[in-house]
Amino acid sequence: MTLLKVERLTKSFGGVVAASDVSLTVRRGEMVALIGPNGAGKSTVFNMIGGQLQPDSGHVLLDDAPITQATASERFRKGIGRTFQVAQAFLSMTVLENVQMALLSRYGETRGLWSPVRPCHREEALGLLTQVGMEGVADRPSAELAYGDVKRMELAIALAGDPKLILMDEPTAGMAPAERSALMELTDSLARSRHMGVLFTEHDMDVVFGHADRVLVLLRGQIIATGTPDEIRRDPRVREAYLGDTHGLAPLTARPA
Amino acid sequence: MDPSFLVIQALNGLASASSLFITACGLTLVFGVTRIVNFAHGSLYMVGAYTAATLVPKLLDLSYGPVAFWAGLLIAAIAVGLIGILLEVLLLRRIYRAPELLQLLATFGVVLVFQDLVVQIFGPQDILGPRAPGLRQPIEILGRRFPSYELVLIAAGPVVLGSMWLLLRKTRFGILIRAATQDRDMVAALGVNQALLFTATLFLGAFLAGLGGALQIPRVAANTGMDLSIIAECFVVTVVGGMGSIPGAFLAALIIGELQAFGILIFPKSTLVIVFLLMAFVLAVKPNGLFGRPEAVGASHAVGIASRAPSRWSAVIAIVVFALFAALPLIADPYLLKVATEILILGLFAFSLQLLIGVGGLVSFGHAAFFGLGAYGAALAVKWFGASMEAAIPLGVLLAAAGGALIGAFVVRLSGIYLAMMTLAAAQILYAVAFQWVDVTGGDNGIVGVWPPAWAGAREVYYLVTLTITAGVLVLLARAVHAPFGYSLRAARDSESRAEAIGLRIRYHRWTAFIVAGASAGLAGGLYAFSRGSVDPSLLGIPTSVDALTMLLLGGIQTLAGPLLGAAVLHALRDWIMPLTHFWRLLLGLSIITMVLVFPRGLVGTLARRREERA
Numbered sequence: 001m002t003l004l005k006v007e008r009l010t011k012s013f014g015g016v017v018a019a020s021d022v023s024l025t026v027r028r029g030e031m032v033a034l035i036g037p038n039g040a041g042k043s044t045v046f047n048m049i050g051g052q053l054q055p056d057s058g059h060v061l062l063d064d065a066p067i068t069q070a071t072a073s074e075r076f077r078k079g080i081g082r083t084f085q086v087a088q089a090f091l092s093m094t095v096l097e098n099v100q101m102a103l104l105s106r107y108g109e110t111r112g113l114w115s116p117v118r119p120c121h122r123e124e125a126l127g128l129l130t131q132v133g134m135e136g137v138a139d140r141p142s143a144e145l146a147y148g149d150v151k152r153m154e155l156a157i158a159l160a161g162d163p164k165l166i167l168m169d170e171p172t173a174g175m176a177p178a179e180r181s182a183l184m185e186l187t188d189s190l191a192r193s194r195h196m197g198v199l200f201t202e203h204d205m206d207v208v209f210g211h212a213d214r215v216l217v218l219l220r221g222q223i224i225a226t227g228t229p230d231e232i233r234r235d236p237r238v239r240e241a242y243l244g245d246t247h248g249l250a251p252l253t254a255r256p257a
Numbered sequence: 258m259d260p261s262f263l264v265i266q267a268l269n270g271l272a273s274a275s276s277l278f279i280t281a282c283g284l285t286l287v288f289g290v291t292r293i294v295n296f297a298h299g300s301l302y303m304v305g306a307y308t309a310a311t312l313v314p315k316l317l318d319l320s321y322g323p324v325a326f327w328a329g330l331l332i333a334a335i336a337v338g339l340i341g342i343l344l345e346v347l348l349l350r351r352i353y354r355a356p357e358l359l360q361l362l363a364t365f366g367v368v369l370v371f372q373d374l375v376v377q378i379f380g381p382q383d384i385l386g387p388r389a390p391g392l393r394q395p396i397e398i399l400g401r402r403f404p405s406y407e408l409v410l411i412a413a414g415p416v417v418l419g420s421m422w423l424l425l426r427k428t429r430f431g432i433l434i435r436a437a438t439q440d441r442d443m444v445a446a447l448g449v450n451q452a453l454l455f456t457a458t459l460f461l462g463a464f465l466a467g468l469g470g471a472l473q474i475p476r477v478a479a480n481t482g483m484d485l486s487i488i489a490e491c492f493v494v495t496v497v498g499g500m501g502s503i504p505g506a507f508l509a510a511l512i513i514g515e516l517q518a519f520g521i522l523i524f525p526k527s528t529l530v531i532v533f534l535l536m537a538f539v540l541a542v543k544p545n546g547l548f549g550r551p552e553a554v555g556a557s558h559a560v561g562i563a564s565r566a567p568s569r570w571s572a573v574i575a576i577v578v579f580a581l582f583a584a585l586p587l588i589a590d591p592y593l594l595k596v597a598t599e600i601l602i603l604g605l606f607a608f609s610l611q612l613l614i615g616v617g618g619l620v621s622f623g624h625a626a627f628f629g630l631g632a633y634g635a636a637l638a639v640k641w642f643g644a645s646m647e648a649a650i651p652l653g654v655l656l657a658a659a660g661g662a663l664i665g666a667f668v669v670r671l672s673g674i675y676l677a678m679m680t681l682a683a684a685q686i687l688y689a690v691a692f693q694w695v696d697v698t699g700g701d702n703g704i705v706g707v708w709p710p711a712w713a714g715a716r717e718v719y720y721l722v723t724l725t726i727t728a729g730v731l732v733l734l735a736r737a738v739h740a741p742f743g744y745s746l747r748a749a750r751d752s753e754s755r756a757e758a759i760g761l762r763i764r765y766h767r768w769t770a771f772i773v774a775g776a777s778a779g780l781a782g783g784l785y786a787f788s789r790g791s792v793d794p795s796l797l798g799i800p801t802s803v804d805a806l807t808m809l810l811l812g813g814i815q816t817l818a819g820p821l822l823g824a825a826v827l828h829a830l831r832d833w834i835m836p837l838t839h840f841w842r843l844l845l846g847l848s849i850i851t852m853v854l855v856f857p858r859g860l861v862g863t864l865a866r867r868r869e870e871r872a
Contacts, residue, residue, distance in 0.1 A: 052754065076758060076760035084758075090752060093748075102760075104744070105759045105761055110741045110744075111742060111769070112741040113736070113737045113742045117741055143563075157755070
């Protein structure tokens with residue numbers, strides 16, 4: 001069934017049209033990649049779905065309920081979790097506390113003045129960290145983590161909201177190649193086991209073609225192609241969009257510079 | 258109403274708008290380029306007024322005439338410009354990358370230094386300058402007499418606006434200033450000599466402050482209070498106009514000048530209340546001011562409280578310290594007990610600010626507002642209802658909490674430097690109300706006769722009462738910091754976008770933080786009122802706010818114990834040194850500057866850091 005439905009989203013900044021009539025869908029258990037060259041409008045579309053930006057026109061529906069006007073924090077409650085292009089975490093807290101914080105928010109317990117946070121939902125938070133393989137560093141300050149680990153922690157934070165949909169803006173940016181595929185394998189298995197939809201943007205074609213069920217290509221604010229990885233690889237318009245950078249579209253090659 | 262009266266009021270409004278614009282224009286220019294809000298801008302204005310008021314009579318003695326008068330004003334302004342250069346080279350260029358809290362504090366240190374220097378150099382008396390030759394006679398407008406000098410002032414604002422426009426649009430220096438205002442890193446990357454650009458900007462900004470001050474001498478006597486009153490007004494103008502926008506400052510000054518001129522007909526006691534309402538309205542509609550752009554990420558936030566492994570020792574230390582304080586009446590004389598009582602109260606005051614700054618990352622620069630509301634609330638309860646201390650202090654706390662709710666409600670929309678300036682402006686307005694609304698607040702004399710009941714009248718008893726209450730509230734607050742309340746605030750401080758993405762309502766959490774911090778500071782204020790038997794407007798003044806900030810900075814904003822230690826050290830030092838010297842403010846100012854430059858993490862913070870590095 002259709003989980004996320006985006007209808008004709010449009011957004012311009014001054015005279016620049018960053019997104020024009022963008023429509024897309026994501027089903028439960030599906031991994032959808034949104035790709036396109038720099039400046040194509042990926043982050044704009046993403047932030048309109050995540051609630052960080054308000055569209056000029058168009059609609060966003062989650063499980064057929066309109067959420068276009070909802071704030072980012074309301075969308076969290078409706079079941080959207082997200083990770084950011086530049087990882088965002090609570091750096092003054094430990095890894096575990098980062099996840100505990102998200103759990104407190106999910107259960108509506110963020111106003112307490114008396115009971116300490118430390119024991120709150122500790123087991124559940126540890127369980128989430130185990131799912132992303134980070135139970136061993138639970139009590140480390142999150143500021144000391146390597147960047148790849150921060151990204152995995154972000155995933156655990158997103159999972160803490162028990163989301164139906166996870167938005168991942170360039171999940172593997174800034175990571176070493178080995179870490180990249182590990183993170184995406186993890187996301188892949190989580191999406192299937194929890195029956196979540198995943199929408200992600202990505203520059204690394206290996207990641208895209210290795211893990212996406214469907215690929216959407218964005219160019220100058222418009223979706224120019226959509227299909228399975230194989231269809232996209234062969235699509236001449238996509239090849240043109242990447243300005244002859246065709247070896248990036250070829251299967252199993254290194255990421256183009 | 259007589260139309261000619263309205264015209265005269267409008268002209269009066271224009272004259273004050275002009276003066277305000279000239280000064281505020283310098284502040285907004287310096288902010289635009291350096292991203293520093295220069296608290297000492299008001300001091301430069303004051304120095305300009307004093308210099309002109311001293312220099313112009315001497316020049317007029319040499320050769321009486323308009324040339325000598327206007328040349329005197331210009332020389333004074335240039336002299337202030339040179340001080341600006343000194344300020345940039347000695348201090349500002351060392352703190353461009355520092356957190357905004359430290360920038361504001363360092364430039365406030367400069368304010369303190371100037372306050373003592375001005376008295377030393379120009380003497381303690383107010384100095385009224387001579388009237389301008391050729392403009393001594395008032396002219397008649399619609400049958401009313403109007404000072405002709407005011408007409409010159411009215412013209413001066415647009416002239417400065419026009420010259421700034423020419424300078425910024427038509428000269429290379431102006432283009433660089435505009436470029437740096439948009440993106441100073443890019444300007445640096447393009448190979449522009451940034452040091453020179455910043456120094457020149459400071460000259461220009463200080464020159465305008467000096468000019469603004471010098472132009473006042475025939476109408477206002479140069480006095481030692483003008484630095485803080487003008488800086489609060491300049492903050493309002495720059496915030497309403499949009500930080501860094503010169504046309505915005507002009508429009509805002511115009512609106513504020515006229516509002517004050519006509520507001521006096523509605524609220525004769527305090528025109529600032531109207532200014533406050535205007536500010537609230539503008540920021541509610543346009544959080545970046547009339548012409549301001551969304552704030553680019555400027556200086557970094559000060560690093561606040563972080564999670565720490567729980568230690569059994571901290572509880573043990575707290576109990577030992579409490580026991581030592583409780584045993585103090587056994588050995589101390591009444592004077593020492595008085596000092597100890599004040600240290601406890603100020604410790605609570607500083608701790609309540611720590612909740613906003615160290616935990617919430619909300620740099621409140623007007624924390625005296627809540628302290629003063631608590632004190633005045635308690636004192637008014639005594640005066641009006643004959644309330645006892647047991648009832649008066651809670652009423653003061655309620656008033657302070659209400660103040661926190663009101664001020665918090667619209668500053669939580671703001672961030673960083675805007676928030677700091679707005680909280681300061683709010684506190685200044687309360688100060689003005691306390692000062693001007695004599696019927697209710699007793700004005701400058703304040704309210705006396707605020708004494709504790711007979712059972713708590715003895716020094717030792719009042720000390721123990723204070724100790725019990727502050728210790729109890731500190732335990733409650735410390736728990737709140739470790740509870741979801743404090744963690745949510747820290748989450749919003751660490752990363753707003755992450756906090757929103759996990760469903761936190763940032764503004765709500767920050768608003769409650771203002772209420773809790775306001776109530777706690779109000780409790781400190783109430784205890785303080787009863788320990789002294791009186792309240793007066795100085796409790797609401799900027800120096801009180803800065804005291805709290807200095808205590809935080811001394812102790813460090815990374816720890817819970819920091820503000821308590823900072824309060825003890827600052828108050829003990831003040832008590833010991835102040836009677837020995839005439840230069841307490843100078844010393845305090847220099848110490849604040851030194852602290853910012855050498856120990857930006859504070860005493861406890863620096864010690865903790867050293868321990869961590871060794872480990």
